[in-house]
Amino acid sequence: MAESLPSLAFLGAGSMGGAILHGVVASGIHVDGGIVATNRTAQKAASLDGLEGVTAIALEDTPSGNTDAAASARIILVGVKPAMVPDLLREIAPSLREDAIVVSLAAGVTLATFAEGLGDGVRVIRSMPNTPATVGKAVTGLAAGAAATADDLALVRQLFELVGAVVEVPEEKIDALSTISGSGPAYVFLLIEELTKAAIGKGFDEADARLMAEQTFIGATALLVASGEEPAELRRRVTSPKGTTERAVMVLQEAHLDEVFAEATDAALARAKELAEGK
Secondary structure (H helix, E strand, C coil), rough: CCCCCCCEEECCCHHHHHHHHHHHHHCCCEECCCCEEEECCCCHHHHCCCCCEEEECCCCCCHHHHHHHHHHHHHHEEECCCHHHHHHHHHHHHHCCCCEEECCCCCCHHHHHHHHHHCCCCCCEEEEECHHHHHHHHEEEECCCCCCHHHHHHHHHHHEEEEEHEEEEEHHHHHHHHHHHHHHHHHHHHHHHHHHHHHHCCCCCCHHHHHHHHHHHHHHHHHHHHCCCHHHHHHHHHCCCCCCHHHHHHHHCCHHHHHHHHHHHHHHHHHHHHHHHHH
């Protein structure tokens, strides 16, 4: 991996943009030309004060902040709310450098929308990170627009690898990816909630129940990473023939978890299509 990134602008350094920004800073990578981040209020901008190499701009104090930031950077990350994206693109389009790479953090906003706002020749890459970016454990999907080169994609991949793992997909797979990794942390948290409730039902107090459920998930995933084995193989090792775990796993399998997860992710995908149609 290269030792530096070109200049960055975060237009809207909210929860996801802020997570990526903090990850870049925490990695210690050198950013040639520095990082500029915009937020609507001085209060939000102040929350970025003290981050090394970051210039925070409050749009309420500097109305030209987005165009100034966009003009200054090679990589521009668009992190405003999806509904605000078209207006922002029209605002920054005249200010972009010729070699600018625009990266979308906005869920559901298509590459076509970016092309409409910026022009077909502008290099755009659509990203779909998830919330573990805040602890450097994201899964980010990347889909490159027609004008983006392989080098552009490699550069943006390098940026997102600072906060986790990256999967490159065609744009038509981005919504499907979001049903797995984008929404996925919620599925894991739900499973932990339900296992905690089961423990409380067995007579444990809430603190012990939470400790057992949460640390079991944390420990199991750490073992998965450290062992390099398939999850199915690790499950078999825990499941002694005719033992207690086998009986429990049998109940879970009889509940058709495979169908439940297929239905759940299908429902999320259907909702993504509805949102794209403005419903």
